[in-house]
Amino acid sequence: MINASEVRILPERSDTAATLTHQAIELGESDPVRARELLGAALAQDYDYEPAWRWLAELVTDDGERRFCLDRAYAIKVDSATARARRAVAAVPATPPAEVADLIDPSPPATATVVPGRGRTTRWVAVGAVVVVLLSVLGVWAASGDDRVEPVQVALVAGMTGDNAVAASHMERAVRMHLDTVNAEGGVDGRPVELLVYDDEDTVATAVGIARRIVRENKVMYVIGHAGSDTSLAAAPIYREAGIPAVTPSAGASKITDDSDWYFRSMFGNRTQSDFLSVYISRVLGAATAAVVHEEDEDGRSGRETFLESFGEFGRVTADLPIAMGPEARAASVRAAITELRTHDPREPILLAVKEKSGLELIEGLRSAGVTAPVVGVSALSSRAFHASLVDAERKRGLPGSLTGNLFMGTPLAHDSLSGPAQVWADSYERRYGERPQWQAATARQAVNVGLHAMRVGNLDFGEEHREQDRKRVRDTMASLKDKKNSFPALLGPLYFTASGSAQMAVSVVTSDGARFVSAPTQFTIHEPPTEDSLRADVAEGTVIAVKNRYLSRRQVVATGININEIRELDTAAGTYFVDFFVWLKYTGGHVAADVQFVNAVRPDLTLGEPLRDVTENGRTYRLYRVADRFKSALEFRDFPFDRQRLTVLMQNRTQTADQVSYVTDKEILDQDPEVYLRSGADATADINQVPNWVASSVRFYRQTVGSSDALGDGQATGTTAGIYYSQYAGEIVLKRDTVPFLIKNLLPLVLLISVTFLCLFFKPADDRAAVSMGVTAILSTAVLLNNVTSQLPSVSYIVALEWGYYSFILLAGICVLITMVRKRLAVTKRDDAEQALSRAARIGYPVYLLAVVACFAVIYA
CATH class of the missing domain: 3.40.50.2300 (Response regulator)
Structure with a gap:
């Protein structure tokens, strides 16, 4: 069935047809006869108005009439819903409804005068009509392919x-x-x-x-x-x-x-979120009390109830303040909550289990009232749109940082x-x-x-x-x-x-850097202990925190940045390259975060070395290093010479797992235009790419987790506790081959060979030996050229793009040899007309074949 909401009245349509159709829709149930009349009038105004045909198909009671209307609608607009409706009445002959019978062209006369000399023309017209019909059917079939x-x-x-x-x-x-x-x-x-x-x-x-x-x-x-x-x-x-x-x-x-x-x-869910936020308030913010503000809908009630249960493991809630639903009641309860919270300890965190509108009003009201306490929010307040609203409000107040400071939001996704x-x-x-x-x-x-x-x-x-x-x-x-x-x-x-x-x-916790939400320096992750004994030991040592039926472990978050100075000496056969770059780490806590290795370095013992800068202030450490060495990656050559190679630098902690240390992108990187990454960190006027015949198209940075879910020999590790995972940080440079000079240099001999081979099609049949010799020579020469071009590649088990091009010409040269032999046979048997027709077809087909091959490459790799 078609819903009224599916029909849109477009301004550029005939107003009369659209208006009449709209009137018919409104009368569809109360007066279907009048609705059909209106649709007939609409189609009289605009015979190709597809919505009118579809609605008329809904209102007619005869399947033949419905088939006629659906056929007409489908011819105007290919639509999957119309196609399905047509199939339901496919077995019924189409019959035009009375409302549009006058709009259908009349049938031609039963007899026609035959004009002498027109028979052959009529036959050709008939053949042409059949071809047009077949092509039209093929086009409709292709356009409606999804309906099959x-x-x-x-x-x-x-x-x-x-x-x-x-x-x-x-x-x-x-x-x-x-x-x-x-x-x-x-x-x-x-x-x-x-x-x-x-x-x-x-x-x-x-x-x-x-x-x-x-x-x-x-x-x-x-x-x-x-x-x-x-x-x-x-x-x-x-x-x-x-x-x-x-x-x-x-x-x-x-x-x-x-x-x-x-x-x-x-x-x-809210239960998991409350566990994480409770541990964060207790262990990171160091608070034994907290206040809760929640909206009186299911999200808010659930957030409040689960937080009261979770935080009860660590402290107590001193205020439980509801925000009523409805504009006036909500505004009054927001004011009441702010008034109440002004009297609380200024260091006591405030949990907001509310949606964005209430969250913005509460934060603005609290900060305006002088409440500087940490504000902890649920995931509804962690979006980029919410942060943008806070920044916009700060701008209007003329007080940057007044609203975005001291915020901690739970989220499933931190962009850094x-x-x-x-x-x-x-x-x-x-x-x-x-x-x-x-x-x-x-x-x-x-x-x-x-x-x-x-x-x-x-x-x-x-x-x-x-x-x-x-x-x-x-x-x-x-x-x-x-x-x-x-x-x-x-x-x-x-x-x-x-x-x-x-x-x-x-649950990731994000905080504001004034421009966006970024990962807080300390995070927690779900701890899955390998054995009960190890769990008891970890809880006793304080490295694992129990909350309700869940165990969390502290994770050190390291803000990481890479600035590439230079990339050179790309060896495509060995898959190695030289990279010179700066790398910096920002973290709180122990220096184990700086104990990293480069897992794809050619030298397996490559480390950061001594820092160029090492600064620790207020418990936060900044270290800057410079690394210059050879790295390796698995290169992909299927698209050679149109290939793009992704050259990476992979950094990973040597001893700490992903549950203990996580590397994320520093805000200094996030603040930059990605185009800046292509400039050298050591010389801003220079490009990072020093690889001849290649162009650096992009650089990006990201984190990833690698590891194995296998037990790794631990017979006591079972189920979800098996395996080990590490956090990696990656810098990736994408190089694309400078294709035009490469093609000019490497394909020019092939182009000359193609031109010479074409000449063998103009030899007389009696000169077949020379023509065959040219074709065979072309095949052998092409094989030699291909081997020279691909010699710079490593041994791969697949066919690269350029090989397909060479193989296409080898096939063409082979066809030329075969055509030469067939022409000779036709000439010997005195079938000159066939020989000349084959010769003409070959001379035309040769460049057409070449153009088709070039077009295929252009479509795929342009």
Whole structure:
């Protein structure tokens, strides 16, 4: 069925046709006869107005008339929904409805006068018409290729027009961006994935209605959403009863996943978040008391309840202040909370379990009232948009840093600690949409991706009659992701779920540097002890902190920066290169953070050496080093000579695991334009690239975690405790070959050989020996040229791009030899006409073949 919301009235359309169609839509249920008349009038004004045809197809009662209307609509606009409706009435002959019968061209007369001498022309016209029809059918078939296979449908439900519309738009962008990639690669099991977006307006009533609609339509395999806890809780029983799995990317209330084995969460829940924030307040901020301000919705209540439980392990809550819902009540309770907090200890942290609007008002009010206490916020307050709002408010007040100082926010994504794949994704997102993604975009991408993974490995049938069991298989596959060893490699790290369906992941704490949120110097991670004895020992020593049923260990965060001075001496055969660069480390705590090695250095014992600068102030250390040595990487030559090589410098702590030390990108790097990375750190007027015939196109920096989930010989390490992981920091320089000079130098002999070989097609059949000799010589010479060109490459097991070009010419030369032999045979048997036709075809086909090969390379590598 077509919804009224699907029809948009465009200004450039004929106003009369559009207006009449709109009137018909309004009368569709109350007066269908009058609605059909209005649609007929609309089509009389604009016969190609596709919405009118689609609505007329909905209103007619005869299948033949419906088939006629759908055929006309599909001819105007190729649409998957129209295609599916057409298939339902494909067996019925098309009949025009009475409302448009006068608009159809009349049939031609039964007899026609035959004009002498026109028979041959008529036949050619008929042949031409058949060709045109066949080409048209082929074009329509190609344009509607996706309709050959029924798409797999996925729903995204969020408040597109609610209070969190910005976050919802980031979710939709991230999901669409990922599905574009998935569909370009063939979809799931050869089926395209179609996204259905629903706006629940962040209201419970609308969320319930949409959940029931999704169940009633019975299309989607799983749901991404809802975005808020209230809406997710309202929809959860509906999805559970219908057997539809759902993954929320941002709702944190524990009840959502606790009370439903069909609901999952692609980020941490409020229970995990409260554990981490409680430990941070107690162990890092050193506070034994705290105040809590929470909104009276499910997110706020859940955040408050879980924090009271977690923080009760370390201290007590001195104030528990609710923020009422509704504009007037909320404003009054915000004022009351600020008044109350002014009387508290100025060092006592304040936890805000609120959304962005209330958070901004509370922070502005508290700082204006002179409250300088640390403000700790939940993930809803950790977005780039929220920080930008604070900075904008500071600018209006003329007091930079007055609002962004002394803030500590929990988040699933810190932009300065993105891994390599996450960094690539964030850069692609920014190029496509013009802004950096918010964390909700990352968790939404994880939500859609884990569902696609479940569909790929779940052995689904994909038929409508099997949809119920397919959904159960998707749910079961998600539930099987229960520990690190049985995890899914998602954007933010290995994704697996707790027993209650919430993603098992650490909470990062970010603080403001005045321009953005960056990782706080001290973080915590989930500790998975190898044995009970080691756990008791670690807890006794204080290196592991117990909170409720969870164990956390302290992680030292090292702000890391690399400034490349020069890259030279690239040896493509050996995969080695020389890099000269500065590297600096900023950290609090012990100097073990500086005990690093370069894991891809040619010399295995290469270390940082002695620092050029070593400064420690207020417990924070800054160390600067200079490193100049040879490194190695696995180079990729499939696109040679159009290849791009990624040359990396990989730094890793020698003794500390990823749970103990994590290297993140320093804000000094984040503040720079990426183009600056291409300038030498030792000489700003020079380029970093000193490799002849190569051009440095980009430089980027990122962190990554490497390791193994195997037990590594520890017989007592089992399950999630097995394995060991390290934090690495990478600097990556992308070099692309200067292709034009390379091609001129290396392909000029081949071009001359191609020109000479072409001449053999102009020899007479009697001179076949000379022509064959030229063709064979061309094949042998091409093989020698190819060997000379590829001799600079290492031994690889695949065919590189340039080899395909040479092989194409070898094939062409072989065809020329064969044609020469066939021409000789035709001439001997006196079939001169055939010989001349073959000769002409070969002379035309030779350059056409070459142009086709060049065009293929241009399309792929231009």
